[in-house]
Amino acid sequence: MIPEQLILWAILIPLFGSIGILLTSKIPNLRETITLLTALSLFLIVASLTPTILAGGRPTVTLLELLPGLSISFTVEPLGMLFGLVASFLWIVNSIYSIGYMRGHHEKNQTRFYFFFAIALASAIGVAFAGNMLTLFVCYEILTLCTFPLVTHSGKPEAAKSGRIYLGILLGTSVGLQLLAIIWTWHATGTLDFTDGGILEGKVSKVAISILLFLYIYGIGKAALMPIHSWLPAAMVAPTPVSALLHAVAVVKAGVFTVLKVIIYIFGVDTLSNMSEDNWLMYIASFTILAASCVALTKDNLKARLAYSTVSQLAYIVLGAALANSMGIMGGGMHIVMHAFGKITLFFCAGAILVASHKTEISEMNGLGKVMPFTFIAFLIGSLSVIGLPPLGGAWSKWYLMLATVESEHLMFIIVFMVSSLLNIAYLMPIVARGFFSTAKPSIHAGENKSEGISFWHSLQIGNIREAPPFCLLAMTISSLGCIALFIYADNVFQLLAPIAGIK
Amino acid sequence: MLESLYHHLPAIQVVLPLVSAPICVIFRRTAIAWSIAMVASWLSFSISILLLEQVNSNGPISYLLGGWQVPWGIEYKVDQLSAFVLLIVTAIGSIVTLFAPNSVNKEIASDRIYLFYTMYLLTFAGLLGITITGDAFNLFVFLEISSLSSYVLISLGGKRNALTAAYRYLILGTIGATFYIIGVGLLYQMTGTLNIADISQRLPEVAGIKTVMVAFAFMTVGIGLKLGLFPLHVWLPNAYTYAPSIVTAFLAATATKVAVYVLLRIYFSLFGTKILLSLPIQEFLLILGLIAIISMSLVAIYQKNTKRLLAYSSVAQVGYMVIGISMITVTGLTATIIHLFNHAVIKGALFLVIAAVFYRINSVKIEDMAGLAKSMPFTMAAFVAAGFSLIGVPLTAGFISKWYLILGAIDKGWLFVAVLIIVSSLLAVIYFWKVVESVYFKERPPGAIQIKEIPLTMLIPIWIMVGANFYFGINTNFTISIAEKAAKYLIGSPL
Numbered sequence: 001m002i003p004e005q006l007i008l009w010a011i012l013i014p015l016f017g018s019i020g021i022l023l024t025s026k027i028p029n030l031r032e033t034i035t036l037l038t039a040l041s042l043f044l045i046v047a048s049l050t051p052t053i054l055a056g057g058r059p060t061v062t063l064l065e066l067l068p069g070l071s072i073s074f075t076v077e078p079l080g081m082l083f084g085l086v087a088s089f090l091w092i093v094n095s096i097y098s099i100g101y102m103r104g105h106h107e108k109n110q111t112r113f114y115f116f117f118a119i120a121l122a123s124a125i126g127v128a129f130a131g132n133m134l135t136l137f138v139c140y141e142i143l144t145l146c147t148f149p150l151v152t153h154s155g156k157p158e159a160a161k162s163g164r165i166y167l168g169i170l171l172g173t174s175v176g177l178q179l180l181a182i183i184w185t186w187h188a189t190g191t192l193d194f195t196d197g198g199i200l201e202g203k204v205s206k207v208a209i210s211i212l213l214f215l216y217i218y219g220i221g222k223a224a225l226m227p228i229h230s231w232l233p234a235a236m237v238a239p240t241p242v243s244a245l246l247h248a249v250a251v252v253k254a255g256v257f258t259v260l261k262v263i264i265y266i267f268g269v270d271t272l273s274n275m276s277e278d279n280w281l282m283y284i285a286s287f288t289i290l291a292a293s294c295v296a297l298t299k300d301n302l303k304a305r306l307a308y309s310t311v312s313q314l315a316y317i318v319l320g321a322a323l324a325n326s327m328g329i330m331g332g333g334m335h336i337v338m339h340a341f342g343k344i345t346l347f348f349c350a351g352a353i354l355v356a357s358h359k360t361e362i363s364e365m366n367g368l369g370k371v372m373p374f375t376f377i378a379f380l381i382g383s384l385s386v387i388g389l390p391p392l393g394g395a396w397s398k399w400y401l402m403l404a405t406v407e408s409e410h411l412m413f414i415i416v417f418m419v420s421s422l423l424n425i426a427y428l429m430p431i432v433a434r435g436f437f438s439t440a441k442p443s444i445h446a447g448e449n450k451s452e453g454i455s456f457w458h459s460l461q462i463g464n465i466r467e468a469p470p471f472c473l474l475a476m477t478i479s480s481l482g483c484i485a486l487f488i489y490a491d492n493v494f495q496l497l498a499p500i501a502g503i504k
Numbered sequence: 505m506l507e508s509l510y511h512h513l514p515a516i517q518v519v520l521p522l523v524s525a526p527i528c529v530i531f532r533r534t535a536i537a538w539s540i541a542m543v544a545s546w547l548s549f550s551i552s553i554l555l556l557e558q559v560n561s562n563g564p565i566s567y568l569l570g571g572w573q574v575p576w577g578i579e580y581k582v583d584q585l586s587a588f589v590l591l592i593v594t595a596i597g598s599i600v601t602l603f604a605p606n607s608v609n610k611e612i613a614s615d616r617i618y619l620f621y622t623m624y625l626l627t628f629a630g631l632l633g634i635t636i637t638g639d640a641f642n643l644f645v646f647l648e649i650s651s652l653s654s655y656v657l658i659s660l661g662g663k664r665n666a667l668t669a670a671y672r673y674l675i676l677g678t679i680g681a682t683f684y685i686i687g688v689g690l691l692y693q694m695t696g697t698l699n700i701a702d703i704s705q706r707l708p709e710v711a712g713i714k715t716v717m718v719a720f721a722f723m724t725v726g727i728g729l730k731l732g733l734f735p736l737h738v739w740l741p742n743a744y745t746y747a748p749s750i751v752t753a754f755l756a757a758t759a760t761k762v763a764v765y766v767l768l769r770i771y772f773s774l775f776g777t778k779i780l781l782s783l784p785i786q787e788f789l790l791i792l793g794l795i796a797i798i799s800m801s802l803v804a805i806y807q808k809n810t811k812r813l814l815a816y817s818s819v820a821q822v823g824y825m826v827i828g829i830s831m832i833t834v835t836g837l838t839a840t841i842i843h844l845f846n847h848a849v850i851k852g853a854l855f856l857v858i859a860a861v862f863y864r865i866n867s868v869k870i871e872d873m874a875g876l877a878k879s880m881p882f883t884m885a886a887f888v889a890a891g892f893s894l895i896g897v898p899l900t901a902g903f904i905s906k907w908y909l910i911l912g913a914i915d916k917g918w919l920f921v922a923v924l925i926i927v928s929s930l931l932a933v934i935y936f937w938k939v940v941e942s943v944y945f946k947e948r949p950p951g952a953i954q955i956k957e958i959p960l961t962m963l964i965p966i967w968i969m970v971g972a973n974f975y976f977g978i979n980t981n982f983t984i985s986i987a988e989k990a991a992k993y994l995i996g997s998p999l
Contacts, residue, residue, distance in 0.1 A: 066980060067907060068988075138898040145897065152945070160945040164937070171933055175896070176926050183907065183922070187914045 003052045003059035006045050007074050010084070010125050013042045018118035025111035032099050035114050039095045042121065043088040046081075053081045054496060060131055070192060072138065075131035077194070078500050079264070079333055082493065083257045084128040086340050087250050091121050093478045094245040097348055100471025101241050104355040113153060113239070119146040124250040127257065133182050133192040133266060136258060137174070140222070143254055144170045147246055151238045162234040169231040170221045178219025181212050185266065194261060198268020209267070209275060216262045217281060217318075222255025225318055226288040229311045236303040240351025243303060248310055248343035253336050256317040260332055263321045264500060273324040273408075281322035286416040288315035293423035300361045302350045305427060306343065312420065313339045313386065316401060319413065323404045330501040331400030334493055338385065338393040338486060345382030345479040346428075349375045352468030352476065362431055369435025371466050374473055376435040381480040383428035388421055393486025396493075513558070514567040514580040517551045517590065518633045518646075520544055525625035528618050537621040538605055544625060545601045548632065549594040556587040556986075566638070574638075575699040581638030585841065585990035589635045589765045592848045596757040597628050599852065603965035604750050606958075607859045611748040612660050620660055624754065626653035631762045640688045640774070641698045643766065644681065647730070650762075651677045654755060658747040669742035676739045680729030687723035690715050691774075700774050711779055720783065723770050731763030733826060734796035737819045744815035749859030749868075752811060756818055757852035761844050764825050768840070771829065772994035780832060789830035794924050796823025801931035810858055810868045810939055814851065817894065817935065820928060821847050824909055827921065831912050837991035839908035842983050846893070846901035846976065853890035853969035857883055860958045860966065870939055874946035879955045882963055884943050886970045891936040893973040896929050900977035904984070 001009070017038030024031040052059060053076055062073035076084070098117075102110050123146060126139030144167070152163035186192050189203045200209060217225060224232045235247050246252075263272060272279070292312035299305040313335070320332030352375045353359050357368060369376035381392065388398035398417060405413040467473060486493070509516070524544040528537040558565060564583035568574065582590070601624070612620050630650025637643050655677065659670035692698055694715055695706040710716055725736070732740040744752045771780055780786075800820035807813035821843070828840030860883050861876065862868050877884040893900035906929060913922040957963070976983050 064978065066978070067904070068984060141898050145892070155945060157945070160941055164941070167937070168933075171895075172930055175933075176930055179906075180910065180922060180926055183910045184914055187911060 001048075003049055003057065003076070004061045006049050007059060007061050007076060007129055010042060010045050010049075010088075010129065011074070011122055013045060014038060014118045014122035014125065017042075018115050018122070021111060021114045021118060028110065031111065031114060032095075035095045035098075035118065036092070038118060039088070039092040039121075042125070043085075043092055046084045046088045046125070049076055050081060050085070050496075052076075053078055056499070062131075066134065066138075069190075070132070070134050070186070072135050073131035074126070074129040074135065075194065076129050078496050078498075079257065079260060080128040080130070082333060082496055083253060083336060084125055086253070086337050087121065087124045087128065090245055090249050090340060090344055090479070093475045093482075094241055094249075094344065096478075097244065097351070097472050097475030098241040100469035100473075100475070101351050101355055102239065104469040104472070105239070107153070107239055109153065112149060116146050116149050117242075117245075120150065120246060120250060124254055127254045130194075130261075132194060133185065133262075136261065137178065137182055140178075140220075140254065140258065141171075141174060143251060144174065144222075147242070147251055150242045150246065151235050153239050153242070154237070159237050162237040165234040166231045169228055173219050173221035173228055176219070177215045181215035181219055184208075184212060184215070194265035196265070198264075198266055198271050200266060201268050201271045206275060209271070210279075213267065213272075213279070213281065216266070217259065220255050220258045220262070222251055223259050223318055224252060224255060224311045224314050225284060226291060226311070226315075229288070229292065232311055233304055233307040236301075236307050240303070240347060240354060243307075244344050244347035244351065247307070248347050249340045252310060252314055253340060256314050256321075256332070257336060259318055260321050260329065263324065264329065269324045269326075269329065269502070272322075279322060282319060282410065282413065285315045285319035285322055286413060288312065289319065289416055289420045290423070293420055293427065296427045297423065300363050302353070302360060302362050302365075302431070303347070305362065306346050306350060309346075309386065309424070309427065310339075310343060312423075313343070316397075316417075316420075319416075320401050320404055323408045323410065323413070325404055325407045326501040326503050327400050327407050328404035330494070330497055330503065331397050331402075331404050333497045333501070334400060334490070335397035337493055338397040338483075341479055341482040341486060342382045342385035342392070342394050345378055345476060345483060346386065348472065348476045348479060349379040349382065352472045355472065356466055356468045362434065365431065365434050366438035367435070369432070369437075371464065372435075372468065373465065374467050375476065376432060378476040378480045379435075380432045381483055383424075383432060385483040385486075387424040387428060391487045392483045393490060394483070395487060396490040510554070512567075513551050513555055514565060514582055514636055515569065517548060517555065517636060518580075518629055520551070521548055521625045521629035521632065525622045525629065528622040528625065532618045534609075534614065534617045537618040538601070538608075541604075541621040541625055542601045545594065545597040545628065548628070549591075549598045552587065552590040552594040555582050556591055558582075559584055559587045575697045575702040578642050579638040579699055579701075580636045581701070582636060583990070584986055584993055585765070585768065586635050588841070588986050588990060589762060589844065590632060592761060592845055593628070593631050593635065593758045596754065596848055596852050599965045599968055600750060600754045600757075600856070603753075603856055603859070603962055606962055607750045607863050608748070610863050611662055611750070616660065620657070620748075623653045623656045623660075624751075626650070627657060627754075627759075631758055634762050635765060638700050639698055640691065640700055640703065641685075643700075644685050644688060647681055647684065647766075650759070651681060651730075654751075654759060657751045657755070658743050660751065661746045661748050663746055665742070666746040669739075669746040673739040673743045676729055676736075680726045680736075683722045683726030683729070685726075687719040687721075687726060690719035690722070694719070700769065704774050704776055707775065707779065711782070716779075717783070720775060720779075720785075724767075724785070727763055727767045727770065731760050731767060732819050732822050734792050734800065734819060734823060737796075737800075737822075740819060741812050741815040744818070745809060745812045749811070749855065749862045752815075753852060753855035753859055756814070756855050757848040760818065760822055761848050764822065764840070764844055768829065768837070768994060772837075777832060777995055786830050786832060789826050790918075790921070793823040793825075793827035793830060794921065796820055796826070797928035798924060798931070801928050801935065804935040805931065805938070807935070808870055810861075810870055810873065811855075813870075813935055813939070814854055814858065817932065818847075818851060820932075821851070823928075824905070824925070827925070828909055828912060831916055831918075832995070833912060833915060834988070834991045834995055835908060835912035835915050837994055838984070838987045839905060839912050841987035841990050842908055843905035845983055845987075846905045846973075849969055849972045849976065850890055850893045850902055853886065853966060853973060854894065856962075856966045856969060857887040857890065860962050863958060863962070864955045865952075870942045872949065873939065874942045875948035877944045878948070880957050883958055883966065886963075886966045887943070888940060889970045890973055891940065893977065894936060895932050898977075899974065901973045901983075903977055904980050
């Protein structure tokens with residue numbers, strides 16, 4: 001197939017998959033098979049676009065003209081390619097995990113869950129491949145709306161409340177600020193196409209550029225920059241696979257991806273770096289990095305801690321973009337991948353702990369590592385990658401981000417990264433240590449083992465070990481191996497991103 | 505024969521429903537009355553499509569009633585804008601009659617149903633007449649036909665409050681019509697003609713004279729009353745709330761739209777851009793529009809009855825259209841005209857859903873609708889989908905309107921207007937979401953009767969409307985090209 005057709009299929013496949021899921025709602029095994037097959041074929045299609053992009057191609061396909069002169073069109077460029085690859089690959093892993101989790105945790109309305117998940121992926125791919133800002137906006141909004149039923153999956157009052165925050169912030173910022181910025185850009189420049197070097201240069205005054213930057217950055221609520229981050233912790237009310245793929249990968253990365261896209265292709269990196277010595281965005285991003293890490297330290301609920309960690313890590317990418325130099329773009333782009341693999345592993349572990357031992361609070365996890373050794377080893381690998389230690393992928397993105405601070409001669413931000421790494425250690429490592437080295441209170445396990453029947457879906461039990469369902473373990477294995485593989489093969493990511501970062 | 509029929513389409517457009525009305529009275533049977541209304545509506549719909557095609561290919565049509573020459577006789581004039589509005593009214597009428605039988609049987613006493621269809625046809629004919637006529641006095645006549653019959657329609661509502669609501673509307677509506685006719689009288693005094701095109705030709709000579717200004721003011725207030733322009737909207741919430749659901753759906757989607765159309769006609773075709781620009785009308789309309797979109801959306805948030813909530817939302821939406829007019833630019837008018845259409849399909853869909861809800865649970869209070877999503881999944885999904893369009897989510901019709909309106913504001917350099925428009929759509933999210941949360945996240949109240957999904961005869965019309973919201977949000981060629989042409993035509997109208 002030619003690349004243009006592949007782009008269309010990449011968007012259609014998950015949509016067709018969603019219809020298949022609806023049709024097979026009565027036969028769960030077939031339904032999950034369809035999800036897996038859809039995820040697999042989506043990844044293959046996205047992956048088969050890679051050679052074209054690496055060779056410098058920019059396949060474009062235009063669907064329809066939504067407004068005169070403004071069309072819904074898709075163009076694949078390196079950054080979108082990368083985001084598409086990550087999202088579609090992790091969807092496979094996450095689908096494997098979902099089977100274990102949703103059945104092990106006896107969730108209801110599973111058809112609805114898999115249906116909206118497929119739609120969410122279609123819109124995430126739409127965001128990744130969007131050829132202009134209008135298309136991106138459309139897909140961005142659909143992503144918000146179709147993840148709402150996933151966030152409020154349980155249908156309980158607290159889910160409705162969190163859903164209100166989720167929708168309120170994401171829809172409010174995007175309609176309130178981003179749309180205004182888009183229409184303003186369109187009015188000023190007469191185009192919304194993503195263009196190398198930006199489109200705003202020379203079209204609007206410097207003051208207008210600063211206002212537009214504000215409107216765009218805070219209009220992209222999914223990037224969770226403080227103070228509009230609170231939707232992300234609120235979204236943790238969702239089932240864990242949703243938190244894992246959507247709120248560590250697809251949705252939040254769609255946010256920072258949009259930030260990168262806007263800075264690279266709408267403003268232009270040079271326009272931004274010429275604008276002033278240092279802009280407010282760097283400081284806000286640094287503040288978010290540190291503040292969110294500190295908040296994470298105080299959280300006892302594991303998913304909440306991970307959510308704040310995500311807020312902090314997303315700000316790394318925003319800071320990289322704000323530094324507006326080639327290393328910053330490279331580091332930011334790379335961090336999308338590295339953080340995705342690390343964080344999804346951590347969420348997988350959090351969900352596994354919930355399913356196997358019904359624990360959500362870190363303070364209750366004493367000695368759990370001996371019962372769930374596998375999960376805690378995966379957690380260790382994920383943590384080390386998020387912290388940014390070799391030999392794990394996270395080391396590379398942090399390396400380039402730090403290089404960016406040097407290149408832009410803003411050495412104080414190197415301190416931000418270092419302090420943040422220390423904070424990462426402080427809020428992630430104790431969990432592992434607690435699991436392996438503390439002794440459990442005997443009361444916790446007594447009686448629990450016997451009261452429940454042993455089922456294949458529910459957990460894996462061998463001797464004293466009482467692990468998560470096999471499907472969950474398989475998913476964790478893949479994602480943590482991914483963290484290691486990314487350390488070794490980081491060069492491939494570098495090569496892919498080199499053209500847009502301006503590195504020859 | 506066919507050829508001459510084709511030539512007389514503008515007359516048939518109005519005469520057909522007008523004549524059908526008394527036939528309903530003659531037969532009196534519910535089923536027959538409904539069939540007549542149905543046939544008349546769908547035929548009118550077909551005629552309006554033919555008229556639009558004719559205008560698109562041959563330009564504006566001028567039809568002389570009885571062959572009397574202008575300015576002595578009455579002229580029917582079909583241009584882009586009026587053809588478009590005719591299409592909106594007839595399309596909505598057709599869908600509403602398709603939906604009507606169950607809802608009407610439930611809400612209106614069975615011995616009066618034929619009267620309902622009679623009055624519906626009269627209102628329908630009146631609205632079409634207003635739209636098509638090129639004569640200022642004839643417009644008044646049709647305005648009264650549609651108004652008087654809509655008072656009756658509202659008073660058919662089940663509760664006693666419907667009578668007071670209709671009475672209030674009658675008083676204010678009559679004042680509105682009187683103001684309008686006073687304006688027409690003054691203009692006749694100044695120009696000696698009643699034909700709109702003719703008046704607009706003669707007006708520039710007398711433009712500076714106070715009488716013309718007074719006429720302008722009278723007409724603005726008169727039409728303002730009919731379209732629910734803030735603060736002249738006070739009749740509207742009660743009328744919409746207490747009227748039978750089907751009447752609300754029809755009037756909300758058509759009557760205020762036609763009133764906005766009349767305002768456009770009077771401002772741009774009668775007075776013309778030049779006179780408009782010499783008056784402080786821009787600021788006046790802008791401020792009223794802004795107050796409407798913010799305050800009425802805020803009021804909507806606090807409503808407990810969905811019909812009333814949507815009624816206030818309608819007043820806010822009229823505010824958007826008025827803001828578009830106040831810009832007096834092609835983009836602004838395009839926004840207004842597109843929103844005329846889009847808001848008709850949005851509110852049509854929403855009020856039909858509400859009618860369906862009343863059909864099942866005898867109430868439209870938000871608390872009584874709790875948990876309905878489980879028993880009426882398709883109806884409620886339609887409500888959510890149409891609500892997205894109301895908010896202006898991309899790929900829905902509402903998004904296109906909002907895009908043009910904000911673009912028009914930025915074009916004018918009115919950044920604060922753009923911001924307020926956005927604030928208002930965020931308020932729309934809040935009032936709409938209140939209903940959604942109740943419907944989706946709450947349990948059915950204890951002791952509530954078991955209910956089923958509504959029959960397909962109701963579901964299909966609802967989903968046609970919802971489908972239109974998405975269709976015209978994705979394939980925008982049709983609406984945008986007509987609206988743009990109409991806007992250019994209005995702005996460039998003979999001065």
